Amino acid sequence: MDLTETEDEKSFRAEARQWLQANVPATPLPSFDTAEGFELHRQWEGLLFEAGWSAVSWPVEYGGRGADYLKWLIFEEEYWRSGAPGRVSQNGIFLLGPTIIEVGTEAQKARYLPAMASSREIWAQAWSEPDAGSDLASIRSKGRLSDDGTEWILDGQKTWASRAAWADWCFGIFRTDPESIRHRGLTFILIPLDTPGITVRPIAQLDGDAGFAEIFFDDVHVPVANTLGEPGKGWNVAMAAAGFERGVSLRSPARFNVAVDRLIELWKQVGDLDDDTMRDAVTDLWMQAEGYKLHTAMTVTKLLEGGHIGSESSLNKIFWSEMDVRAHELALQLLGPGAERTDGPYESWVDGFLFSLSGPIYAGTNEIQRNIIADRVLNLPRA
Template sequence: MSNAPAPDADALRRRVRDFLAAHDPATTPPTEFLGARFDAGLAWVHFPEGDGGLGAPRALQQVVNEEFAAAEAPEPPAHAVIGLGMAAPTILAFGTEEQRRRYLRPLFSAEEIWCQLFSEPGAGSDLAAVATRAVHDPETDVWTVDGQKVWTSFAHMADFAILVARTDPDVPKHRGLSYFVLDIHDPGVEVRPLRQATGEAEFNEVFISGARIPDADRLGGVGEGWKVANTTLMNERVAIGGRAMPREGGMLAPVTAAWRERPELRTPGLQDDLLRLWVDTEAARLTGERLRQQLAVGAPGPEGSAVKLAFAVLNQRTTGLELELLGDEGLRYDDWTFRRPDGTGWNERAAGFRYLRAKGNSIEGGTSEVLRNIIAERVLGLPQEIRVDKDVPWKELPR
């Protein structure tokens, strides 16, 4: 660990340019390039030295990203998003030094892909009600896990999973959880595809039967799983809804392009709808920018729920308007072939795909109903919803 002061923006730019001079992005294999970037502290500059960072202010990450983007340097693939946006900050916050050294570098270089085993058939919105059990054997110091998880993105490609399991059924549901890293290649893990309305199986259901996890792969203390999971969830909502976006970017881009390029589709009513949507989207984009600035001085908070909620609502409004604008043409569906993709590829597909896929935005990363509760209670300070199961031991809850 160096005692040198953290670099400023100019020093970071020089550091990135020196790195690019030594690692030509056009000829260096992506995995090798990303691994070297991690070693240089240019993965997440606000992480400590040795963990892919330089101990610099989080706001300076944008400086690094701009330099690498200008050089057309390799970036982690889309299917690494769960490792990057959810597992990495959780490992940093709760992992031991050995865990950080073991997992962070191959996570960033995408040599190892991660998924998230939180939701279950009976515990989606009510995540704390998870029934997947983990039982500890003190002789071997190994946990045996049994249960089922669902709506798991990229489990079919993953090497590791962040897992929440119940380790104590005798206490209220929020207190009896623990948080683990699970090797997806364990023989007790079976991944099955879930075909969606789009025709693809981007999601999966995961069956766990006798999977074994060494206690060394637990994150946080026994019974502290809810606390650790909340760190993941707050980062997840920012990762989904708070990404940097150019004006008229994202789902709005094909709608505004069609409006400008095909005047025959325009009507006064659609113009009014588009203008309202443009204003709301721009307000959400600027709110996301403000959130990222707040993140520069602290960890994600409940405000991330608001940007994720706006992301879901606006995506569904935008894709609906696109179908209205295109008329009969928008009803054509380009390809319903069953596949297990390595990303969503929204802008590479037709309007019908975007419309159907956007329906999942109000479920994934926290349902819109749960997010509204969080905003009401933790941002606006409104009275808490009545929770009759708050202090009831989990095993006594009705099933």
């Protein structure tokens, strides 16, 4: 065990910090769930890419920096401490990208990864359906091969597709074997959102912005070359991605450490410093964020030493999402009636509170995560 940073890690941190200080926009960008904000975030992603910071853990040949996950954690710390914009490219760079690197063909890597790293192409996730939410395996959207076998023809409906209102591509799971049930017979397919037959209908979220959308597929033709992994094995491909997403990359610890630091500042500014209950609550939050950082560092070390992330990634997802809600609830408690105003000095806390509430729901509800932990970590009998 050695928790000190190596010289190499220190200079990596210094380099990241220097670049971010020089380049992070002075004023916050508008929400990426608006048309204007989306494009401004795309430009920011382009700037990150040019400097080699958009996908630090990817191989250099695909637009990454070739950094190991420990350096990725360092970059994330510097990124969120610098106040840099949220990542509109999240679905691609942190979820689909690592999956393509793991299971994609060389041609697919060359085709998709550089455009993803530069945010020339921004990706939406198209997994859930109106009748396939927590029960994702009950997917009904269909894909069938064209007569000449060169194209998938897609029909059906996806929903809660994050970033789909303005994204360029989506990655979805389709039932390509009509005889199949549940997890079998599904195929993971990459689809340009401007393909004829696709209709995207944005959905306003709790904050009023179109953070997700419905996607309708009506006789949509895409090349079979857009299949990621083997046809019929889409569930495994999706779950490989989901494990990585929940386990490491979806929410790096740094953003919570930064949020808790802000919470401590807020407590110092507006809190009743004689209120020991609040003092204890803020302290507990600090310990949670610190604990999450340590847990992630341990997971990443395990990966670097040749281990795998298993179902324990579900523990992470519950932990960070509950912690995030708690931090924002405390902030709102500190702000009192002042937190009702959405365009004032505390706008970011109100926005953050609304956003935090999505955490226990998306990427598999926390109840589903508890089932996964019980079944696969605690080895309890399946229901």
